[in-house]
Each structure stands twice: as C-alpha cells, then as structure tokens.
Amino acid sequence: MDYSRYTNLKVELHEHGIAEVILGEPGKLPAADAAGHGELADIWRDLDRDPAVSVIVVRGQDKGFSAGGTLDLVAAMVDEFEHRARVWKEARDIVYNMINCSKVIVSAINGPAVGGGLAVALLADISIAAKNARLIDGHTRLGVAAGDHAAIIWPLLCGMAKAKLHLLLSNEISGEEAERIGLVSMAVEADQLRDTAFDVAKKLAAGPQTALRWTKHSLNNWLRQAGPIFDNSVALEMLGFTGPEVREGLAAVRERRTPNFPAGSPI
Numbered sequence: 001m002d003y004s005r006y007t008n009l010k011v012e013l014h015e016h017g018i019a020e021v022i023l024g025e026p027g028k029l030p031a032a033d034a035a036g037h038g039e040l041a042d043i044w045r046d047l048d049r050d051p052a053v054s055v056i057v058v059r060g061q062d063k064g065f066s067a068g069g070t071l072d073l074v075a076a077m078v079d080e081f082e083h084r085a086r087v088w089k090e091a092r093d094i095v096y097n098m099i100n101c102s103k104v105i106v107s108a109i110n111g112p113a114v115g116g117g118l119a120v121a122l123l124a125d126i127s128i129a130a131k132n133a134r135l136i137d138g139h140t141r142l143g144v145a146a147g148d149h150a151a152i153i154w155p156l157l158c159g160m161a162k163a164k165l166h167l168l169l170s171n172e173i174s175g176e177e178a179e180r181i182g183l184v185s186m187a188v189e190a191d192q193l194r195d196t197a198f199d200v201a202k203k204l205a206a207g208p209q210t211a212l213r214w215t216k217h218s219l220n221n222w223l224r225q226a227g228p229i230f231d232n233s234v235a236l237e238m239l240g241f242t243g244p245e246v247r248e249g250l251a252a253v254r255e256r257r258t259p260n261f262p263a264g265s266p267i
Contacts, residue, residue, distance in 0.1 A: 001050040008036030009043060016205040017054030018198065019047055019103075023117060024061045031067040032116050034076070034083070040116055041093035044101040054209055055201045056101075058120060059108040059194065066117015068138065074250055077241045088238045091116070095149050095230060098123045099220045102213045104204050108197035109133045109175060110190060119149035122157070122183065125216055128197050129175030130190035135183065139237065141170035143249030143261060147237025152223055152230035158183045 003011040008030075012020040021043060024030025032040060047053050060066055076083040094116060098105060107124035112134045121127060121135070129135070137154075139146040146167045154163035158181040166173060179187035188196045204212060240246055245261050252259035 001046055001052070003043075003046065006039050006043065008032065008039050011043070011047075013052060014198075016202055017052060018201045018205055019050070019053040019056050021047075021056060021058040022061070023059070023066060023120075026061060027063070028061060029063040029067045029112065030060050030065070030117060031070045033070045033073055034086075037069060037073065037087060037090050037116060040120060041090040041097060044094075044097035044105075047103060048097075048101045053103055055204045056103050056105045057108060057197050057201050058105060058124060059197065060110060060113070060117065062110075064111025065107075065109050065113035065121055065133070066115060067112060068115020068117060071250070071254060074142070074246075077238075078246055078250060084238050084241050088234060091119075091148055091234050091237075092231065094119055095123060095152060096227075099223050102217070104212055104216055106197050106201050106204070108193050109135070109184065110193055112136065114138055116148060122153060123149055126200055127184040127186075128193065128200065129178055129184045129187045130193045131174065131176040131179075131187045132190055133175035133178070133187075135173045135175070135178050136170065137167055138170045140168060141249065141259070142253070143243075143245030143247075143259065144240035145233060145236040147234040149230070151233035152226045154183070156222060156226075 008024065010022045012022065014020060047056055077087055098120065105124040106126045107121045107128065109121045109127060109129040110133050113121045114136045118135060118137060137146055137150055150167050154167060162181050165171065173183065175184065175187040178184040248261055249259050
C-alpha cells in the first residue's frame, strides 16, 4: 500500500505488522486543514485494505495529539455551503471508517486533544492517554452543537451524566480524570505513553487476528446502533455553522477573548 499521497499525516510500518499513524508535522501541534481533515477520513480504509498491517497505533507529535481544525477551515465552513457539505461528509467518514476498519486501533494521547483529533483518539478500540493529556470537546465553546463523535460514543464510555457535564460546558479533562470516568482505556505517565501503546499493539499483533477482528466488529454494533443519533448530531453541528453564535465564537478565538454569545435562542 502506498501512503505517499498523505501530506498531513505519516504512516510508518513496524515489525509484527504494526502501522504507526503520526498526525501533523514534527515540532508543531497537529491541526487539520481542509486537506488534513479529508486524510483523517481516508486513512482507515487504506489501512484496512493493507495486508501488511495487523494493528494500528495512532499518535500526535511531541506538542500534543491534535488542536482540531484550523481557523481557516472553520471560517470556510461558516462562509460557504460547499465547505460545510464536504466537512459533513468527512466527519461522518472519520467515525464510520474507524468503526468499520477491521484492524484494531490503539491511540496514544498526549498534550491537547481537540476536535477531529479527539474523535480519532476516543474512537480507537483501545485509548491510552498520558496522565497530563488535555482532552477538550470544544464545540459548544465555539458556538456549534457537539457533533464529530461525541453523541455516538461518550454516553457509552463515561455515562450520560458525565457526557452532558463535559460536552455542554466544554470542560478540559486530564488524561488521569478521563481514565477515572471511563472515557479512555488507561492513563500512564507521559514518558511511558508510546512504549505502552506499542506493548499493547504487540500483544494484539501476536493474537488471533480473525478472532480479534470479529470481536471488534461485534462490539462496534453498539456504535452502529447509535448511528442515527450520531448522524443527527453532525447535521445539527453543520446547521450551527450557518448561525450567529459560531461567528462570535470564531471571533473570540481569533481575538483570544471570552465569547459574548447572543442572548436567547430561536428554538
């Protein structure tokens, strides 16, 4: 499989059939522009088709796992229907392509994990976070509904009460707290993160691949069952990109200030 067309992420093949997917560029906090968002959707299909790959480890750079979408990407979604429609499809593809990828996916979450990157981190079959990682679903802080992945998996992982608390308030959650509430599989010291992820991947790669993949497929039927809930959340997120709240949220991010959202709501 030729992965050279990917420019916003890198795929490295290791022994035991382990593929390491590295988001972003060295020395930078990964952020998805228009091209990068599309690559996050496509990569899981290619890895699924690659006979050389048994297990996948996905991680960010030294500065963190993901900063979410770039401001240019968000602004384009606010201004143009074509961009909203494209990102809507890609957001659904990221989630469903990860769910349907037959290979087991392990995420190694360090630093900030926001937006589409957080979706990748939490949709992994086994999620391992540094204790000092910072997980943030910032949709409502930006002024749009929590779409991406939140509605399909957060209530299953940490329960409805915690899901509502953190998604409605856009709370920052440490890796240690994320493990405590069940949002991630485990939390380790930051200097042990990559080694721990690869130790898990090696154990998986040495296991019975058909049995592992059928187990993943069966468990993910819980997520497929919640597909209509997820589809609704992403559609409402995209609808929010046409409204006044996201314009204020985007301006606040650009100006590094607290947003002053319009009072009230038409609904």
